[in-house]
Amino acid sequence: MNKRLVPTWAGITRGRRLVRRGGLPTRAAALLVAAALPVAAALLVAAAPLVVPAAASGAPAAARPSGGGSAVVVLGERGVVRIARDRFAPPPASVAGPRPARLPRLAGPTGSPAVVVARAATASAPRAAAPAPRPAAPARPRARGKSKAERALRAALASALRGGHIDLARYRRYLGIWTRARATARALKRRGIAGKELSAVLRSVERLALAGRLIPSRLPLVFLELEVNERFWRSSRVPAARAWVEPQGSELLFAYFPGEGIRFHPLGTFKRANLLHAACVKALSEPCQRERLARLLDEAGDVASQRSRYFRAWEYMFRFGGGNPPWISGMAQATALQAYARAAKLLGRPDYLRIAARALGAFATRAPLGVVARGPLGGTHYLQYSFAPRLFIFNAFTQAVIGLHDFAQLAGDTRAARFAATALGELRAEIPHSDIGDWSLYSWQGRPSTPAYHELLRELVASACARGLGEVFCTYADRFRRYQTEPPRIDLLQPPGEPETQDQPPVVEVGRTVAIRFRLSKLSAVEFTVTRGNRTLLRRLTTRSRGTWTFHWRPRTPGSYTLVIAAKELRTGRGLRARRSLQVEAAAPEQNTAGTAP
Numbered sequence: 001m002n003k004r005l006v007p008t009w010a011g012i013t014r015g016r017r018l019v020r021r022g023g024l025p026t027r028a029a030a031l032l033v034a035a036a037l038p039v040a041a042a043l044l045v046a047a048a049p050l051v052v053p054a055a056a057s058g059a060p061a062a063a064r065p066s067g068g069g070s071a072v073v074v075l076g077e078r079g080v081v082r083i084a085r086d087r088f089a090p091p092p093a094s095v096a097g098p099r100p101a102r103l104p105r106l107a108g109p110t111g112s113p114a115v116v117v118a119r120a121a122t123a124s125a126p127r128a129a130a131p132a133p134r135p136a137a138p139a140r141p142r143a144r145g146k147s148k149a150e151r152a153l154r155a156a157l158a159s160a161l162r163g164g165h166i167d168l169a170r171y172r173r174y175l176g177i178w179t180r181a182r183a184t185a186r187a188l189k190r191r192g193i194a195g196k197e198l199s200a201v202l203r204s205v206e207r208l209a210l211a212g213r214l215i216p217s218r219l220p221l222v223f224l225e226l227e228v229n230e231r232f233w234r235s236s237r238v239p240a241a242r243a244w245v246e247p248q249g250s251e252l253l254f255a256y257f258p259g260e261g262i263r264f265h266p267l268g269t270f271k272r273a274n275l276l277h278a279a280c281v282k283a284l285s286e287p288c289q290r291e292r293l294a295r296l297l298d299e300a301g302d303v304a305s306q307r308s309r310y311f312r313a314w315e316y317m318f319r320f321g322g323g324n325p326p327w328i329s330g331m332a333q334a335t336a337l338q339a340y341a342r343a344a345k346l347l348g349r350p351d352y353l354r355i356a357a358r359a360l361g362a363f364a365t366r367a368p369l370g371v372v373a374r375g376p377l378g379g380t381h382y383l384q385y386s387f388a389p390r391l392f393i394f395n396a397f398t399q400a401v402i403g404l405h406d407f408a409q410l411a412g413d414t415r416a417a418r419f420a421a422t423a424l425g426e427l428r429a430e431i432p433h434s435d436i437g438d439w440s441l442y443s444w445q446g447r448p449s450t451p452a453y454h455e456l457l458r459e460l461v462a463s464a465c466a467r468g469l470g471e472v473f474c475t476y477a478d479r480f481r482r483y484q485t486e487p488p489r490i491d492l493l494q495p496p497g498e499p500e501t502q503d504q505p506p507v508v509e510v511g512r513t514v515a516i517r518f519r520l521s522k523l524s525a526v527e528f529t530v531t532r533g534n535r536t537l538l539r540r541l542t543t544r545s546r547g548t549w550t551f552h553w554r555p556r557t558p559g560s561y562t563l564v565i566a567a568k569e570l571r572t573g574r575g576l577r578a579r580r581s582l583q584v585e586a587a588a589p590e591q592n593t594a595g596t597a598p
Helices: 009-016 025-044 113-123 148-162 168-187 195-210 217-237 266-281 290-302 330-347 350-357 360-364 393-410 414-434 450-466 471-485 589-596
Strands: 072-077 081-084 244-247 256-258 261-264 305-308 311-313 372-373 380-381 490-492 506-508 514-522 524-532 535-544 546-552 561-568 575-588
Touching: 025 524, 072 217, 072 380, 072 561, 072 575, 148 195, 148 217, 148 393, 168 217, 195 217, 195 244, 195 261, 195 266, 217 244, 217 261, 217 305, 256 311, 266 290, 266 330, 290 330, 290 350, 311 360, 311 471, 330 350, 330 393, 330 524, 350 393, 360 414, 380 393, 380 414, 393 450, 414 471, 450 471, 490 575, 514 524, 514 575
Parallel strands: 072 244, 506 575
Antiparallel strands: 072 081, 256 261, 305 311, 372 380, 490 514, 514 546, 524 535, 524 561, 561 575
């Protein structure tokens, strides 16, 4: 791993904090960032992503969401952290999307989709094919003095032990992690954010146990997250929101979500796997690290959960955008398929194809258990968030279809090919609706993409074009690139009621309001100035989106005036500019009347 130590924590987090410029203390800044996320995600259209690593701040890095590397917080054995630069860690802005807004309530047989998922997953938890002799289960603890949540957690562990899913050593290890985390949370209770974050992770484990969702296949991930949080919050400061965290000796990527603690991030982990693979098959400056790739995929296979009797999945174990854990992402599942298929060919590991094939069922199962939903145009749509069947995210859907297509091609899997073909027609029909004339939308009828997500969508539709999935992808890949490189265009329109005059300046009447109409090609900061000689008489600065607009001006004295409309586009961060000017002659009313009489 190409690592570079950074002297201070603040040095690496300053570029990633929304409010760091004012020099706020670390924890106060993190509180403000956490409070600002829901509002800023809806309001910031032209700004950079909320969470950008130090080396990814600015437009050039934001335009490369699939590479470039990011800062990673490496968590040592005793909770000691250091900051390293990892070329194979994807920029957080490319994998941690904006928080979904105003999601509809999901209907289910019991009124709670989480219960449906829990029952299906609990009923389908696999048992070992030939379990070893079962060790004697520990005596059932007395109920006195123990909370309902603790009793539920101990019962879930004891049930896994009796069923042969874990051995006695693992049972004791999980129980020890739980006990240490509770003790650390009590000790940190007065330390502000650290205690709250660890307590939030503990509560999420308790909720899983109380709901009967702490099934044996989820135990490795649940207690890995709990152990990472206990070690981190015991001795570390608060990182930037969405910062990557990596336990030393592990290749799995975790991310910090304010209010939810440090959580395993499947999409970030499998994007790292694809970047490691690219270093081995492409002419890159980074060396091929096959051992890291194999270790990452082996670890990821250990934390996959048996979500139903039909498929395994890499689950998210925290609340996000109104969705309760455990939930899954179609984009993450498809990226996992892609990573395992590529590594199977590179490393000669056919077992990776079997691991990936067991995850295909998510694309045959309707949400919220799987990721299948009816798309906005009536076809099959693969969801980014299994808990949000009415949130159709363009980049996630595109990557899901590409991942299925790649797995089908590399593994010769007819089932994956069928799933890709089923959704391809819907994707081809949806992509034109992502275009708003000067930029892309993040989701169906949603808000415009950030610069990073616009580039991500452009890269994905270009990839679909390169794979021959349809001409529509080639068309919009070119169009989205043009939106990033073309300066704004200003077209002056004929004033209402006035004849068009191209060769001579129009004559307007002193004291009468004149409407200067113009058409703007993209969202820009627009400045309107009126000058006479070397004197500026009027200056207005405003923000205008793509469309037709009007400035009003009233000349007070006769003479020759210069009207200038200047625009600076706001989406790409490159400051592309345009300028148009117009000469206008203002005449006194009687002179104007005499000049136009028959």
